[in-house]
Amino acid sequence: MPIELKMPALSPTMEEGTLAKWLVKEGDTVKSGDLLAEIETDKATMEYEAIDDGTITQILVAEGTDNVKVGTVIATIAGEGEDTSAKAAPAAAPAAKEEAPKQDVAPAKAGAAGDSAPNTPAPASAGATEKAAPAASGDRIKASPLARRLAAERGIDLSALKGSGPGGRIVKDDLDGAPVGAAAAPAAAPVAAAPAAAPAAPAAAPAAASEIPDFGIPHEDSKLSGMRKTIARRLTQSMQESPHIYLTVDIRLDALLKLRTELNASLEGRGVKLSVNDMLIKALAVALERVPACNVSFGGDVMRHYKRADISVAVSIPGGLITPIIVDAGGKSMSKISTEMAELAAKAKEGKLQPGEYQGGTASISNMGMMGIKQFTAVINPPQGMIMAIGAGEKRPYVVDDALAIATVMSATGSFDHRAIDGADGALLMKTFKELVENPLGLVA
Template sequence: MTTEIVLPSLSAGMEDAVIAKWLVQPGDQVAPGQVLAEVETDKATMELEAAEAGIVGRLNVTAGQRADVGAVLALLLAEGEALPEAAPPAPAASTDRAPAPAPGASAAADRPGERRHPASPLARRMAAQAGLNLAGTHGSGPKGRIVKIDVERLLAASPAVGPAPVAPASGQDSPAGIGAHEVMPVSTMRRTIARRLVEAKQRIPHFYLSADCEIDALLALRAQLNEGRAASARISVNDLIVKAAALALRAVPAANVIWNGEEILQLRDVDISVAVATEGGLMTPILRGADRMSLGTLSEGMRALAARARAGRLKPEEYQGGGFSVSNLGMYGVKSFCAIINPPQSCILAVGAAERRPVGRGEQIVLAEVMSLTLSVDHRSVDGALGAELLAAIKAGIERPLGLLL
């Protein structure tokens, strides 16, 4: 019996993905659990496994090509089974941006009063932007669902009069008067980041709390901890800040919460998301149980997560969830900033650069290494006094760092 290998939803909100690499070829015998392909989603590169044994009969999507969730990627055949009739050849890989409208295309898809055709969200958006009518189109997805490849075929078959203009990534005209420019396609990751940040700023009532921390003692402790350590295993200032935030959340558990509509979720574990800059955008891998980790374990875990994030190899459980975030731009010389809360979390700590500043010590003015912290807080779940208590606990942990070793 022929088995269809379909693209599953590998993470929350996933609509499509790129088949980065096939690890099998037609004619190969595969076993249950064997990895068939590497799939690039908006967050990471994941492995697609076979659910049962069989012989690879056909690969419907070439490496580097994008496919919608639910699309049939390949066929598995039973021993001695003949290959079904081949489907029409798929077009070459496309960019993340929907194609520009094709001159001569029919009316826009799904006008009011017309029957709504089964189509993926991405295919529907592409058709609407291109002015295509999906009436009468039988998709290549499961149960005739129209997917991206089907819309691309319709566009390729549409008569064109002269060269079509290159549309900007948004599908709208470029702003007037901006001069010469290059249109950059928006990646799946960047599109997802943009959507989540807009939602966060629109829906979450942010307020901000700031504090300055003297970190001379923390820097001295770090120097002691790193004596004799290999460069690749040294404790970073960021490791110490993350540990201070984790212990502060343990001490102020009422701030370790998530707003969930009509209820507030009190988290039992202290799971810290740490912002990591990658080529495709910002990722927030999670250190789970960070308050229980030794500094060495925390530092090693953070290095491993950051490396997998930059390589696009994070697993969903390594970036989905978390109760609190830390974002550090101090290494770029940023003195202070206000970070956007990472939903559904309630707080994010923005860490600025340390610099020598005059501070008061009794009747004297002395120079000290001072670092600015800004805590962004969701006022629905954490009020001002509670947020201030949490920030004070973080500041205390940073300024009295020996407590981070307990």
């Protein structure tokens, strides 16, 4: 019996994902631990590894397919000694056909709640496009399913492109900069001729365009990624459900900057270089340990009090924002925090973070100082109770020992869930954070 490969749940909250790319093809022999595919979840693109040894007999879900439900059979493997000549076992084809309606139904339900409605036709139009492209040309055009679908949406003539993929295959990157519009009319005719695709294709544009009025301004619409949809949903949820209270303090950085220089000199040759952000992560964690009333989450009928400070650090990545976590930041040295942060940030930018590295956290920190932002307020990352927004350190006139002087000062703003954290407790946390930064030897002890 062939082994069924099913869409995995790559995080506790994952219900569906996008099969971004196949790393194998039919007929390939794979071993346990080999990479099979790249799957886009609501937070990152992650790699799917083989568990069993065998030969790929059939790929049932094309790369580039959106809204693939967890548990959907995406491919089959024949084990050692099994017949690999047949592309699929007799039971596999019905399974694949049964799954198609489920993919259509799921986005429709999500669309009723405001998610994913524009993506409903994607699987149907992708399949239709694959058949339409060869019909429009005498020779078969080598292109990935994702490239074909995007080309049809943008009106790009694939026959005019040179592929950079294996064997001259056209991939998504080859579409960048390609002229649009010329192939829109030819592509539409074959798609309209397919009975299943005809009603679905025209429905996509109105569903997507209805959210934004068309004022005749030249524009280009791009499809939302799973990450961007999740960011929109969670931030909307946070602002609607969590009454935010904002508290701001100005903090002198001169002592912290001096200590950073001294510590980096002592760490020279060890491959560690502390950043101001590394030190602020430590300061927030220690402040939360000293003011435990702010290291909490509101749970409706319970208040969760955390026994350690796990700090989620906002990292900007292509297409969105992700928050890798420094676990028990209060109990770690700043050099350890620096090393971990560098590794997590690199993995985040490559889309290689594992769920346990970005899910959880007891509080967050977001630093936009390096972009020159003087002060801002951040949205709480639910179910956490607070987030610290860090502005730029800059030279300002400042009263030092009852005399006007020039000091390096930054503004820090805490956003607190007022259901869980009272203003007085939030103010105490901000005061404690300020004291730790202005007297940073407490971070080394």
